[in-house]
Amino acid sequence: MKNGFGSSVRVTLFGESHGPYVGAVADGLAPGLPVDPARVQKRMALRAAAGAISTPRREPDEALFVSGVYEGRTTGTPLTVLIANTSAKSADYEKTRAMARPGHADYTAFMKYGGYEDPRGGGHFSGRLTAPLVALGAVALDALGEKGILIGTHIRSLAGIADRDFSDLSRELPALGEKRFAVLDASAGDRMRRAVEEAARAGDSVGGVLQTAVTGLPPGVGEPWFDSVESALSRVLFGIPAVKGVEFGDGFALCGMRGSEANDPFAVENGRVITRTNRNGGVNGGITNGMPLLFNTAVKPTPSIAKPQDTVDFFQTKEAVISVTGRHDPAIVHRARAVVDAVTALVLADLLALRFGTDWLRGAR
Numbered sequence: 001m002k003n004g005f006g007s008s009v010r011v012t013l014f015g016e017s018h019g020p021y022v023g024a025v026a027d028g029l030a031p032g033l034p035v036d037p038a039r040v041q042k043r044m045a046l047r048a049a050a051g052a053i054s055t056p057r058r059e060p061d062e063a064l065f066v067s068g069v070y071e072g073r074t075t076g077t078p079l080t081v082l083i084a085n086t087s088a089k090s091a092d093y094e095k096t097r098a099m100a101r102p103g104h105a106d107y108t109a110f111m112k113y114g115g116y117e118d119p120r121g122g123g124h125f126s127g128r129l130t131a132p133l134v135a136l137g138a139v140a141l142d143a144l145g146e147k148g149i150l151i152g153t154h155i156r157s158l159a160g161i162a163d164r165d166f167s168d169l170s171r172e173l174p175a176l177g178e179k180r181f182a183v184l185d186a187s188a189g190d191r192m193r194r195a196v197e198e199a200a201r202a203g204d205s206v207g208g209v210l211q212t213a214v215t216g217l218p219p220g221v222g223e224p225w226f227d228s229v230e231s232a233l234s235r236v237l238f239g240i241p242a243v244k245g246v247e248f249g250d251g252f253a254l255c256g257m258r259g260s261e262a263n264d265p266f267a268v269e270n271g272r273v274i275t276r277t278n279r280n281g282g283v284n285g286g287i288t289n290g291m292p293l294l295f296n297t298a299v300k301p302t303p304s305i306a307k308p309q310d311t312v313d314f315f316q317t318k319e320a321v322i323s324v325t326g327r328h329d330p331a332i333v334h335r336a337r338a339v340v341d342a343v344t345a346l347v348l349a350d351l352l353a354l355r356f357g358t359d360w361l362r363g364a365r
């Protein structure tokens with residue numbers, strides 16, 4: 001399946017950065033899920049560019065649901081969302097049509113599509129296409145919330161500056177959802193912003209790591225082997241432009257530990273099986289164990305930078321130097337976190353539907 005993911009809940013993405021619309025379809029969502037435009041727009045605002053640390057390309061990003069909704073609820077037939085591109089400045093790209101931006105998809109798209117690709121603003125490879133994912137994800141996030149499943153992401157590090165770790169998920173996750181710049185330690189957040197602004201002034205960009213937690217997931221969700229919770233999530237997380245790494249629990253750090261440290265000992269608390277630590281991120285054998293699902297997503301520095309860089313003109317196979325003009329984010333991390341929450345909700349909606357059936361996600365009414 002190209003440009004899509006999911007098996008019971010299938011999502012397909014379409015559009016180009018400077019085309020009339022970007023959009024997505026979710027097929028297989030339960031009927032009866034609330035589609036609240038105000039709540040959807042709130043999630044969209046978390047992804048939208050804002051302040052000095054984002055691209056000056058600003059758009060209303062109004063999510064228009066054109067199918068699959070009746071009287072404010074999903075119908076269970078394909079839910080299609082469109083978002084108009086209203087602030088495209090294609091002239092920025094015409095000058096450098098054949099100049100491959102290092103780190104971006106210009107050259108690889110040309111090699112795959114032979115020059116028929118839409119190059120404007122990164123075309124189909126633009127971060128702009130994450131907007132409809134956030135709109136569909138908002139519906140899934142609300143439905144999961146009604147089931148007591150909460151998803152939240154904070155900026156674990158940005159430009160090498162670390163946030164503190166989660167300490168009290170029941171309090172921190174609901175609060176994160178509303179933050180535009182989601183950190184747990186406000187002073188680390190201030191230093192991060194300054195570092196992004198400084199990189200922008202230098203014509204450069206910075207990257208970072210997002211940490212996500214999901215609470216309230218029942219044990220026993222996920223399939224063994226290739227549709228494991230880890231496989232299903234990382235396939236989609238790696239689809240987000242600029243994501244270059246995903247790790248679950250303590251991830252790579254587990255490899256430096258002994259088994260006695262890396263294992264999460266089991267215990268019984270209030271008649272429920274728990275683990276005393278959660279280094280494996282709530283997943284064993286690809287299946288949830290009932291502890292919070294924890295994972296990190298690595299987001300690289302924005303490829304488009306003003307600083308001059310070596311490149312090639314791929315029409316002429318000639319070396320050149322590029323300094324990227326146009327409107328770009330000096331960091332993507334803070335915007336990508338709403339996207340991570342959204343795709344996590346859609347992937348979990350799929351895995352839960354596989355486990356309990358499509359209608360399980362329906363809220364009470």
Ligand SMILES: Cc1cc2nc3c(=O)[nH]c(=O)nc-3n(C[C@H](O)[C@H](O)[C@H](O)COP(=O)(O)O)c2cc1C
Pocket residue numbers: 055103104105122125126127128130240241242243300302303304327328329332335336339
């Ligand atoms: C929300 C979001 C916004 C982005 N904004 C930009 C941008 O302004 N400039 C840019 O060069 N890349 C931007 N990107 C990243 C590129 O789309 C991405 O690096 C490119 O498609 C190459 O893919 P890869 O990094 O996964 O290999 C953005 C990504 C996201 C998720």
